[in-house]
Amino acid sequence: MRFAPAAADVVGFLAMEISFPQHGKPPERADLLPLLRAAGADLDALYARADAVRRAHCGEAVPIRAIVEFSNYCANGCLYCGLRASNAAPHRYRMAPAEILAAARQIAAAGIAGTVVLQAGETPGYSDEDLASVVRRIKTETPALAITLSVGNRPRDVYARWRDAGMDRYLLRFETSAPDLFARLHPDCTLAARLQCLRDLKSLGVQTGSGFMIGLPGETIEILADNILLCREFDFDMIGIGPYVPNPDTPLGDQPNAYAADPDMFFRALAVLRLANPDAHIPATTAFDAVFPNGRDLALQRGANVFMPNATPSPLRKDYQLYPGKPCIDEDATDCARCVQARLHALGRPVAQGPAHSLKRPPTTR
Numbered sequence: 001m002r003f004a005p006a007a008a009d010v011v012g013f014l015a016m017e018i019s020f021p022q023h024g025k026p027p028e029r030a031d032l033l034p035l036l037r038a039a040g041a042d043l044d045a046l047y048a049r050a051d052a053v054r055r056a057h058c059g060e061a062v063p064i065r066a067i068v069e070f071s072n073y074c075a076n077g078c079l080y081c082g083l084r085a086s087n088a089a090p091h092r093y094r095m096a097p098a099e100i101l102a103a104a105r106q107i108a109a110a111g112i113a114g115t116v117v118l119q120a121g122e123t124p125g126y127s128d129e130d131l132a133s134v135v136r137r138i139k140t141e142t143p144a145l146a147i148t149l150s151v152g153n154r155p156r157d158v159y160a161r162w163r164d165a166g167m168d169r170y171l172l173r174f175e176t177s178a179p180d181l182f183a184r185l186h187p188d189c190t191l192a193a194r195l196q197c198l199r200d201l202k203s204l205g206v207q208t209g210s211g212f213m214i215g216l217p218g219e220t221i222e223i224l225a226d227n228i229l230l231c232r233e234f235d236f237d238m239i240g241i242g243p244y245v246p247n248p249d250t251p252l253g254d255q256p257n258a259y260a261a262d263p264d265m266f267f268r269a270l271a272v273l274r275l276a277n278p279d280a281h282i283p284a285t286t287a288f289d290a291v292f293p294n295g296r297d298l299a300l301q302r303g304a305n306v307f308m309p310n311a312t313p314s315p316l317r318k319d320y321q322l323y324p325g326k327p328c329i330d331e332d333a334t335d336c337a338r339c340v341q342a343r344l345h346a347l348g349r350p351v352a353q354g355p356a357h358s359l360k361r362p363p364t365t366r
């Protein structure tokens with residue numbers, strides 16, 4: 001049986017089919033392209049459909065994940081990234097374990113975020129065991145907080161060690177599904193290696209998040225559709241996407257976003273991502289605020305269901321700029337906590353209680 005279209009237009013019909021594939025064939029690139037080209041009333045219908053699918057699968061409450069950018073050291077040279085090793089612009093820092101623990105305690109005490117996300121460059125200046133120890137101590141001292149790590153490609157046994165220490169989740173974006181484009185932008189890594197890391201994490205029972213940048217130079221709308229389909233194929237627990245923002249301190253600095261002339265594409269991509277991945281946690285990433293006033297608020301109304309405020313100690317924030325115009329670098333953690341509550345209140349969306357684990361599968365019991 002096939003569902004009747006939600007509206008008498010092709011966007012409404014395709015949106016229904018993609019959201020409920022059990023009533024039709026799994027989506028293919030050709031199914032997504034009309035949605036990624038939607039305009040006018042069709043675009044409004046697409047956003048409304050994405051918001052309805054988000055509401056049906058994730059509810060109204062918004063999980064809050066507080067990000068602590070604990071080191072901006074990285075040995076890699078990704079061509080778009082402000083943290084690349086050869087960029088002399090940022091002052092390099094590494095928070096001590098006691099500072100990371102203090103940040104986690106502060107997040108737990110504020111009682112707003114249910115997760116601490118520990119993010120750094122791929123070589124943050126800690127040994128694998130150092131990081132395991134930090135995770136263990138956070139889990140012991142603040143057991144109510146879920147812990148997400150995001151420090152790049154690692155061997156499977158390292159992920160397993162961190163999981164055993166208490167890591168609940170891991171974030172590792174694949175950035176683009178096109179192998180050639182990936183190779184051009186990432187001199188230190190291949191797409192195959194990145195995808196193997198993601199398979200390793202999933203096989204270990206770690207809640208796995210990934211995602212991509214929208215509009216990398218060289219991206220086509222077909223690649224964008226494939227990025228969305230790859231997220232669906234991997235059945236990620238969390239999917240973070242955001243507009244590519246050129247950073248003048250990088251080799252890609254003078255190359256504009258592939259959709260610079262059509263910024264609606266950023267939200268089209270988000271809405272289609274939601275339709276194709278109905279029960280994934282999808283954050284309203286900070287890059288939306290960098291390219292649109294109140295971009296994260298719009299994202300929460302067009303498919304996103306998670307908010308990730310910055311909880312990095314304020315003096316360090318200015319040195320963790322993957323791209324220019326990153327919001328919230330002058331605020332402190334208390335400002336960000338107040339801001340997120342006000343933004344969600346204005347949208348009529350409550351803050352989710354607890355860690356808000358994956359909607360797809362129960363967390364691994366350790």
Ligand code: SF4
Nearest residue numbers: 074076078081084121
């Ligand atoms: S994207 Fe990640 S791995 Fe690449 S240079 Fe930046 S911090 Fe390092």
